[in-house]
Amino acid sequence: MPRTAKKERKKLEIIKTACKLFAEQGYYNTTIPDIADALNMSVGNLYNYFNSKEELAKYIMQYSSKLLGEEIKKINEIDISTREKVFLLVKRFIEIAEENPELIDYFLRVFLSNREVFSEGCEGFLCVQEVVTEIMLFLEEGVRKGDLRNQDLFVAFVSIMGPLGGIVFLKGEGMLMKEPIEYADELAENIWRALKSD
Amino acid sequence: MESFKIRLAMKNLLWIQGLSCNGNTQSILNAENPQIYELFSKINLLYHPSLSVENNVLDIVEDIYRDRLSLDFLVVEGAITNNKNFHKIGDYSIGEIIEKLKNKARYIIAIGNCAVFGNIPSLYKENKDIKGLQFKFKEKEGFLPSDFKTSSGYPVINIPGCPSHPAWFTQTIITLYYEKPLILDKFNRPKELFMYLSHDGCIRNEYFEWKYEAEEFGHKEGCLFYNLGCRGPITHAPCNKILWNRVSSKTRAGMPCIGCTEYDFPLRENYFETKKNIGIPEEVPLGVSKRAYITISGVAKTLKNERVSKKLEETD
Numbered sequence: 001m002p003r004t005a006k007k008e009r010k011k012l013e014i015i016k017t018a019c020k021l022f023a024e025q026g027y028y029n030t031t032i033p034d035i036a037d038a039l040n041m042s043v044g045n046l047y048n049y050f051n052s053k054e055e056l057a058k059y060i061m062q063y064s065s066k067l068l069g070e071e072i073k074k075i076n077e078i079d080i081s082t083r084e085k086v087f088l089l090v091k092r093f094i095e096i097a098e099e100n101p102e103l104i105d106y107f108l109r110v111f112l113s114n115r116e117v118f119s120e121g122c123e124g125f126l127c128v129q130e131v132v133t134e135i136m137l138f139l140e141e142g143v144r145k146g147d148l149r150n151q152d153l154f155v156a157f158v159s160i161m162g163p164l165g166g167i168v169f170l171k172g173e174g175m176l177m178k179e180p181i182e183y184a185d186e187l188a189e190n191i192w193r194a195l196k197s198d
Numbered sequence: 199m200e201s202f203k204i205r206l207a208m209k210n211l212l213w214i215q216g217l218s219c220n221g222n223t224q225s226i227l228n229a230e231n232p233q234i235y236e237l238f239s240k241i242n243l244l245y246h247p248s249l250s251v252e253n254n255v256l257d258i259v260e261d262i263y264r265d266r267l268s269l270d271f272l273v274v275e276g277a278i279t280n281n282k283n284f285h286k287i288g289d290y291s292i293g294e295i296i297e298k299l300k301n302k303a304r305y306i307i308a309i310g311n312c313a314v315f316g317n318i319p320s321l322y323k324e325n326k327d328i329k330g331l332q333f334k335f336k337e338k339e340g341f342l343p344s345d346f347k348t349s350s351g352y353p354v355i356n357i358p359g360c361p362s363h364p365a366w367f368t369q370t371i372i373t374l375y376y377e378k379p380l381i382l383d384k385f386n387r388p389k390e391l392f393m394y395l396s397h398d399g400c401i402r403n404e405y406f407e408w409k410y411e412a413e414e415f416g417h418k419e420g421c422l423f424y425n426l427g428c429r430g431p432i433t434h435a436p437c438n439k440i441l442w443n444r445v446s447s448k449t450r451a452g453m454p455c456i457g458c459t460e461y462d463f464p465l466r467e468n469y470f471e472t473k474k475n476i477g478i479p480e481e482v483p484l485g486v487s488k489r490a491y492i493t494i495s496g497v498a499k500t501l502k503n504e505r506v507s508k509k510l511e512e513t514d
């Protein structure tokens with residue numbers, strides 16, 4: 001395996017472990033030695049990958065944004081109707097959340113709860129740019145084709161992301177009666193109704 | 199006698215008009231460096247509809263047609279039609295005049311958006327036969343065939359604009375006068391002029407970069423792209439490189455570029471409004487994907503530039 005690929009794989013391992021610890025113990029209660037310990041790594045070696053806890057925290061957001069952004073990009077590029085795209089988007093989001101529960105936990109318990117950590121270099125949409133960009137492209141295309149209403153960008157944006165965030169939050173709280181994926185079509189129908197042009 | 203000989207040795211230029219508002223003529227009268235009389239002291243002006251008093255255009259056309267007079271430059275202002283109800287010179291339609299002259303001129307220059315693309319006259323519903331010389335809007339379906347070339351080897355040389363800038367015309371004529379090569383773009387516009395966007399050189403570039411948008415016309419601050427319909431980043435024209443009247447340009451003065459050098463100039467609506475879908479401009483700057491535009495704008499907006507958020511007079 002080439003060195004960079006190996007390094008990337010190791011980074012991914014660090015992210016997954018760090019995510020879990022941050023979400024479970026809280027951002028401030030988790031130290032770099034804790035993370036290194038959990039990974040059977042020396043602290044010095046961990047610093048080869050990330051210069052600080054803050055850098056790691058931001059990188060996790062960028063990584064998650066890339067992961068989700070690339071998936072939405074794929075959907076954006078498929079030649080299907082806008083309605084079908086909404087359904088696919090909801091389904092893929094829930095699948096990704098199920099595949100990476102630690103990222104969702106991290107997003108809800110660290111990113112949204114410790115904004116001060118992200119105030120420099122991650123402010124606004126900077127660390128979640130890929131997701132925001134792809135959602136914007138999806139909305140713009142839908143409006144241009146006449147399928148979606150030309151409404152305020154932020155209202156449209158939260159009409160998509162709100163329900164998605166909500167359902168994975170409820171899952172995390174153990175409140176759902178069914179598996180999240182079983183709610184996908186109903187959720188998608190609601191989002192579609194909130195966005196469609198007539 | 200001496201001066202007569204010089205005149206005989208001079209290159210000839212004939213200016214004719216089709217369906218036109220005379221705007222390009224008005225513009226060329228404002229030429230500076232060289233001024234119009236300087237230009238026509240080197241080039242013999244056979245006829246111009248607004249300037250010639252004594253010469254009869256039909257006699258000149260006939261003399262050229264019968265090879266009694268050589269024609270170096272045929273300059274055409276205005277759109278072309280064969281329908282005499284819309285335009286006539288003597289008993290000829292402008293189309294018939296072009297037919298007579300097209301193989302006689304060494305260079306044909308279409309000046310202004312009407313002669314180039316058909317422009318506003320081509321929108322007439324009552325007459326579908328109104329075209330530019332070699333283009334009708336985007337298509338190479340103008341009055342002359344798409345593969346038409348004059349004896350110089352050039353197609354019709356297009357200098358669009360509504361109107362065009364006088365220097366675009368004088369610079370092109372002088373290049374050809376000295377037999378220097380001209381490189382043309384896909385709409386047969388001289389690259390030297392039209393490889394620039396009107397955005398290039400605009401004094402509002404800093405606001406464009408940081409996405410600080412003007413809400414009203416005429417202010418010193420703010421870019422006009424996002425709200426006020428500025429076409430600068432999408433329009434090929436050196437308006438901010440070769441200034442108008444040597445002093446300014448639309449965008450410098452706080453009025454958006456309306457894209458008058460492009461084929462689609464009369465096809466758009468709401469010139470002072472940017473068409474947006476869900477807050478995202480439908481058309482983004484040339485060379486940039488919508489994805490890249492959204493990304494870079496998002497980053498620029500988030501990072502903020504203190505300077506651009508102040509009135510210019512209040513900046514450090």
Ligand code: SF4
Binds near residue numbers: 403422431449
């Ligand atoms: S006003 Fe127009 S030309 Fe000037 S910077 Fe903005 S977009 Fe470009």
